Amino acid sequence: MEINVIRGGMLTTVQDLGRPGHRSAGVPLGGPMDSFALRVANLLVGNAEDTAVLECTLLGPELVFSADTLIALGGAEFEGLAAWQPKVVTAGSRLKLGAARKGSRGYLAVAGGIDVPVVMGSRSTYVRAGFGGFQGRALRDGDVLPGVDVTRHLTNHWRIDPRILPGYAEAGTVRVVRGAQLEEFGGALFAAEFKILPQSDRMGIRLGGAKLTRIGGAAELVSAAVAPGSVQVPPDGQPIVLMADAQTLGGYPQAAHVISVDLPLMAQLRPGDRVKFAEVTLEQAQKLAYDREHVIALLHEGLAQKFR
Amino acid sequence: MTFSALGDTAVVVTLGSGIDEAVLPRVRALTTLLGANLPPGIVDVVPAYATVTVFYEPGRLGANRPRPYEQVCQFITECARHLDSEAKKKTATGGRTIGIPVSYGGEHGPDLTEVARHCGLSVTEVMALHAKADYLVHAIGFAPGFSYLGGLPAKLSTPRRSTPRVSVPAGSVGIGGAQTGVYPLSTPGGWQIIGRTPLAMFRPGDAEPALLRVGDKVKFRAITPEEFTRWK
Numbered sequence: 430m431e432i433n434v435i436r437g438g439m440l441t442t443v444q445d446l447g448r449p450g451h452r453s454a455g456v457p458l459g460g461p462m463d464s465f466a467l468r469v470a471n472l473l474v475g476n477a478e479d480t481a482v483l484e485c486t487l488l489g490p491e492l493v494f495s496a497d498t499l500i501a502l503g504g505a506e507f508e509g510l511a512a513w514q515p516k517v518v519t520a521g522s523r524l525k526l527g528a529a530r531k532g533s534r535g536y537l538a539v540a541g542g543i544d545v546p547v548v549m550g551s552r553s554t555y556v557r558a559g560f561g562g563f564q565g566r567a568l569r570d571g572d573v574l575p576g577v578d579v580t581r582h583l584t585n586h587w588r589i590d591p592r593i594l595p596g597y598a599e600a601g602t603v604r605v606v607r608g609a610q611l612e613e614f615g616g617a618l619f620a621a622e623f624k625i626l627p628q629s630d631r632m633g634i635r636l637g638g639a640k641l642t643r644i645g646g647a648a649e650l651v652s653a654a655v656a657p658g659s660v661q662v663p664p665d666g667q668p669i670v671l672m673a674d675a676q677t678l679g680g681y682p683q684a685a686h687v688i689s690v691d692l693p694l695m696a697q698l699r700p701g702d703r704v705k706f707a708e709v710t711l712e713q714a715q716k717l718a719y720d721r722e723h724v725i726a727l728l729h730e731g732l733a734q735k736f737r
Numbered sequence: 738m739t740f741s742a743l744g745d746t747a748v749v750v751t752l753g754s755g756i757d758e759a760v761l762p763r764v765r766a767l768t769t770l771l772g773a774n775l776p777p778g779i780v781d782v783v784p785a786y787a788t789v790t791v792f793y794e795p796g797r798l799g800a801n802r803p804r805p806y807e808q809v810c811q812f813i814t815e816c817a818r819h820l821d822s823e824a825k826k827k828t829a830t831g832g833r834t835i836g837i838p839v840s841y842g843g844e845h846g847p848d849l850t851e852v853a854r855h856c857g858l859s860v861t862e863v864m865a866l867h868a869k870a871d872y873l874v875h876a877i878g879f880a881p882g883f884s885y886l887g888g889l890p891a892k893l894s895t896p897r898r899s900t901p902r903v904s905v906p907a908g909s910v911g912i913g914g915a916q917t918g919v920y921p922l923s924t925p926g927g928w929q930i931i932g933r934t935p936l937a938m939f940r941p942g943d944a945e946p947a948l949l950r951v952g953d954k955v956k957f958r959a960i961t962p963e964e965f966t967r968w969k
Contacts, residue, residue: 649914654790678878686744714745722796
């Protein structure tokens with residue numbers, strides 16, 4: 430099974446759930462910007478939830494499959510394929526994903542996964558360092574991706590109950606827990622409305638529209654660990670929300686951290702979209718994370734019946 | 738030893754403050770003790786200067802008491818019982834010394850004149866001071882193989898740029914506050930760039946992909962732009 434790339438799309442990369450365990454060498458976690466969408470797209474085609482998929486950005490790819498298989502798209506809604514439901518594709522058929530209509534990142538899972546080499550425990554592409562995924566880079570026109578032949582019977586008579594999806598449509602507000610330097614910015618983080626800047630990428634989402642000013646002496650901080658979700662504020666006052674390919678250490682003040690279950694909402698915001706932040710406690714954030722795992726576990730069980 | 742939360746997925750263990758060579762053996766020791774047997778749900782241990790940060794997956798540690806954050810703090814406390822004896826061992830074992838050639842200034846170091854102006858020194862004095870000092874690797878991070886070096890002469894301390902550059906070339910040698918280091922890859926970065934090395938600081942295919950390890954000693958050596966070009 431091969432997947433022929435007719436058009437690579439704007440930024441299409443192979444991603445699985447990332448490469449934990451290498452942050453001490455400075456290697457980012459990586460993986461999907463929207464991990465919920467990647468995991469669910471995989472479950473929809475009968476894959477393990479950490480199987481490698483294609484992360485498509487704003488303008489999707491055009492692909493030809495060399496064998497019959499099952500595909501599913503999670504996350505953003507793209508022209509050309511309904512999201513959150515599996516589809517049987519036949520040998521030689523062409524899939525053309527157009528522009529993203531809602532959200533910005535779609536996860537195209539293919540039964541069996543994208544069979545690229547494992548680098549440091551993961552198939553995720555880390556474009557900035559040029560390793561992982563397909564030749565360490567985004568897909569280009571003419572690439573041929575190694576897929577996996579599926580021998581089981583292919584059916585697709587189900588779709589996701591939209592009630593289990595994150596509140597993508599209400600993404601105007603994203604929840605955070607406080608950061609170590611929150612007080613130094615007064616209440617400005619929660620009062621302001623920010624705009625997603627076009628310079629945003631897989632490393633960080635850059636925010637404009639309002640500035641955060643540090644009250645009192647702006648002492649230089651010694652670098653320490655940062656995480657996807659950390660809202661760091663450089664001296665120019667324009668916050669950056671660190672995302673999947675975030676650096677492992679940083680030295681800018683941290684106003685807050687987007688909670689795990691809301692990172693997918695952040696990932697789906699588009700340049701020009703507006704966002705506000707609301708504070709929750711660590712305990713609330715971790716309860717929400719647990720509930721999210723529970724939902725995915727139930728979905729896993731339910732779908733396992735169908736693939737039996 | 739104090740604990741604090743880094744979002745809902747990590748605990749920061751603080752063992753000291755600032756840039757302090759005396760704290761480094763304790764940082765290395767706690768990293769070793771934690772890494773020896775990570776339980777399921779705890780995924781990464783990241784040492785840096787005076788902190789060790791422990792990453793975990795809150796959704797996989799259960800919803801019952803103790804909460805995920807408290808569970809991880811308990812695990813760290815348990816591992817830290819032998820911290821003092823392990824730190825003594827780390828102090829006794831010295832690191833390697835690695836030489837790094839640097840082409841200072843010009844197109845390789847666009848911020849060298851700004852650093853000189855800020856420090857009230859000539860460009861030549863900045864180069865001489867930077868290359869003369871002995872450095873110690875306090876942390877690897879920010880980007881694959883990026884080493885944070887302690888030992889920058891206080892006279893060379895310069896604040897980060899007010900707006901980070903969107904792209905800094907691989908091999909760039911920078912100053913950020915009281916820290917100095919080498920960018921192993923082309924990444925965005927906020928440090929003042931004073932030069933560039935032709936050495937590869939990170940090779941993902943290698944068994945040990947990062948050129949430097951925490952605890953290594955580093956010496957910079959000035960080379961000409963021509964030597965830089967000939968290096969490859």
